[in-house]
Amino acid sequence: MGSGVAPKVPPSPTPVSAATPPTTPLVVQGRGGGLGEVARRRFLLALLVRKELRVRYRASVLGLGWSYVKPAVQFGVYFAGLGMVLRQNAIGDYAVYLFGGLVVMTTFGEAVGNATRSVVANADLVRKIYLPRELFPVSSLAVAGVHLAPQLLVLLVGAVVAGWSPDLVGVGALVAGLVLLAVLALGLGLLLGAVNVLFRDVENVVDLVLVVLVWTSPVLYPWQRVADLLGADSTWFRLYQANPLTVAVELVHRGTWSHASPGNAGAMPPGLGGRCAVAFTVALVTVVVGQWVFGRLSGRFAQEL
Template sequence: MTLDDTQPVRVVQGGERRAASRPKLSPLDDARYRAPGDSRWLLDTFRYPHLLAMLLKKGTSTRYYGSVMGWGWSYVKPAMQFFMYFFIMGVVLGLTRGLELFPLYLLSGIVLINFYSEATRAATNSITGNAALIKKIYLPRELFPVSSVGSAFIHFLPQLVVLLAVSMMYGNFAFSWLAIVKVIVALAILLAFTLGLGLLFGALNVAYRDAKNIIDVFLMFAVWMSPVIYSHEMLRNVVPAWVYQVYMVNPVTVAVELFHEVFWAPIVSEPQIPDFALTNTIGGVGIALGTLLLGQVVFRKLEGDFAQNL
C-alpha cells in the first residue's frame, strides 16, 4: 500500500511515513450550520414555508373558533360599520349631497381601512402573543408579524369580493388591465406599509408595552386621516398646501384613492380624481417601502432581547 504523494506526510521515529491527519471542521465552522439570529431578514420567512403556513392556518382557523356564525362575521362587522357611517355622515350630516353614489364611495374605503387597522393591530401584538413559543425555540421572529398581516389579508378577501359585486350592481363596471394593475398596486402599498408598522411597533411593544396603546390611539383616527367618508377636495380647502400634499402621499390615502378610481369613478358622471395621481402613487410607494425598511431595521436591532423581555 502506497501513500499519495500529494497528501501531507509526517515522519515519525524510525523513518516511518504516515499521512498527516487533516484537521476536522468544528460545527461552528461548517457552512451548513448558522448561528441563531443570523438570518436574511424578511427573506428568511420564505425558507420556512411550512411554519408560515402553520401560523397562517392558526390565524384563520382559530379566529372564529366556537362561533356560530364563523366567517360570517367577516361580512357582518364591516357591514355594521358601513351602515353607521352612511347614516351619520351621509344622511344626518348630508355628505351624500357632495358625492355621487356616496354608499359605493364609502364602501370602497371602508374595506381597506378595516384591513389596515386589523393587520396593524395584529402585527403589533404578534410577538407578545407568541411569547411562550419565542422563549422555547429559535425561528425567524419575522414570521409572526408576516403571518398576522397574511391572516388579516385572507379575512379581507371576502370583503373585496363584496365590494366588486356591489360595484358591478351599481352600473357599467367592467374589468380592464389598468383596473387590475391599480388594485394590485393599492394592495401592495398597503401590505408593505402595514407590515413595516407591524415590525416596528411589534418590536417596540416587547420592551415598551405603551406601543400597543399608541397604535390603538393612532388607528382610532385611521378612518379620518384618509378620504373614506369625505372627499379629498374638502380637505384641500381648509388646510395649508403642504399639509394637503403630505396627506395625499400617505400610503393609506393612495390605496384608498386607487380603489375609488377602480370601483367608484367609472360609474359616476363627475368623479373627483386627485391631481397628480401618478406622483402621489409614487410617493406612497416610497413611504411604504421606507416604513418597511425602518421597521425591519428596528426589529432586527431589538429582537436579540425578545426572550429576555418576554
C-alpha cells in the first residue's frame, strides 16, 4: 500500500530559443583590416623594419653605409660606360641626370622585389601568429625608403655642385615623383607579394622585369631619342610617356636636374603636368587592385606556406 504522497517532479528547464544570435561575431582567421589596420599597428611595422635592417646588416662592417656604396658603384659603372665610352654625356650635367634616374629605379626595384618575397620570407610568422599580412610588403617599402634617404642626399649635393638652384615648382615635382614612386611600389608589392605565395615563379619574373625597366624610362638616355625612334606622334611613344615610372623619373629630373644649367630646362618633355595626373590615377588603381587581391588570398597564406 502506498503512503498516498505524490512523488516530486523536477521542474522542466526553461527552453532556450534556437534563434538567439551569438554575442561575438565570427571572424575569418588570417584576414585583417587591410592597409588601415597597418596604420593602426605602426609599432609592429617599426619592429619589422628594424628586424629586416638588423638581419640584412648583421656582421657587416659598413652596415647602412652599403646604401651609399652600392648606388655609387652603379653610378660609376654607368657613367664610365655610357658617359665616357659611348659619349652619352652630350646631355648637360649628365652625372646629375643619370643619378636622378638611378635613384628612382633602384628604390623601385628594391621596394617591389623585396615586397614580392616579403610574405614567403616571413612564413614562420604567418604560420604561428596572426598579424596584418599587409605589414610585410609595407615594411619592405619602408626599408627601401630608409635606403632612399642617403641616395637622395647624394643627389641633392651633386645637383648643388652642378649649379642647381631649387625653385618651388621643382621642389614640388621632386616630392610628387617620390610619392608617385611609393604609391606605385605599394600597389605592385601587395599584388605580387600575394600571388608569389601561390606561384613562386613570380619573384624570378619580377627580377627579370626590373632589369628591363631601367631601359624603358629616360634614365640612361634623353627622351628625345625615343621620340626620334618611335615618332613623337606615335601611339608607342605616348605609351612610353604614360608609363608611371617614366613620369616619376621626369619629375625627379625636373626637381634636381633641369635648373642645374640654363640649357637643361628646355630639355624637359612637354605636358608633364597632365601625364602626372594620369600616372597618379594608375598608381592609385594599382593600390586598390593590389589590396583587393591581397585580401582575397591572405586567408590561404598559412595553408600555402
